[in-house]
Amino acid sequence: MKRYFNTPFFIRLFNWEYWNSTIVYAPIYPYYAWLALKARSFMFLTAANPLIKNGGFIMESKKDVYDLIPPQYYPATLYFEAGTPLEIVSRGIEEKSLTFPLIAKPDIGERGLAVKKVNNVAELEQYITHMPFAFLVQEFVSYENEVGIFYCKPPGAARGFISGIVNKEPVTIVGDGLSTLEQLVRVNPRYLLQLDHIAAQQGEQMRSVLPVGESLVLVPYGNHSRGSKFTDHTHRATDKLNESIDRICSQIPQFYYGRLDVRFLSWEALERGENISIIEVNGSGSEPTHIYDPEHSLLFAWKEIIRHWDLLYSISKENNRRGVKYIKLSALRSDINAFKQIDASLSARVW
Known part of the structure; x- marks a missing residue:
């Protein structure tokens, strides 16, 4: 019976964190509609971060966002258009004094789609060949710890604050000296859902046995x-950490609402704002991803999403009062369609 329920269908069925986002959000969409009615714009969230395209809701360029961040806080990054020859990419890497492994990812995308660690020139060439859109090649940050820190700052306020922290544990297998990688993946429900992707990446190594x-x-x-x-890990939002994150985010012009994905050496270093690297900054389309803690109920998730929508509404409303225009849904339609095409194209490929 246990083996029967350890299948992708039942894992998803009994764990809401794997449900389709439309199903998760459907019961609380009326609340968003109420906020939109008060704001007199369904797309009020586009005013949250005036210097980020669409406020960071959709189709924002990662490169453009990096350009707003002081360079000491994010990995060395190179931007290339689709179809850029390998020799030009390699030249840029050499000029930037970057070494393998590197991270390659699309300039526009979400959910980690088409993000790949490339270990050598051959893997880089393969990535370039398969990437149909503009992409980034980025220094690989070796810090083992990674968190998502949600930050909010009312326009005009002296300080911002952390509204949520999620700790991220990557897919890691520990050997038992007997089981193959594939067997170890299969017995872990979370990893089992990633089996096809992991197998595509690991190839023959899936048959190997770790000591x-x-x-x-x-x-x-x-x-x-x-x-x-x-x-x-929201409980780790100490006064000291709030001060460090606020000091960093205050150097990002007109950044009021979003999530920082950060790799760091230790929690003590993070509190000091040292030995850290901001992997990405996400804007008004960000989720408070600490809701996906397996210990949290769906009711908790709804409460946290609504709390952040309230913050998003108040920030966007104040920016609008200060002259930032809400983008109309009709004007966004082409961006939404373009994003759907990018997402579909990247999802159809094995990375």
């Missing part, structure tokens, strides 16, 4: 959709 106690990171990205376990 007892030896660990192997199979997916080195802190993305829930790629198998990472998310746990709620």
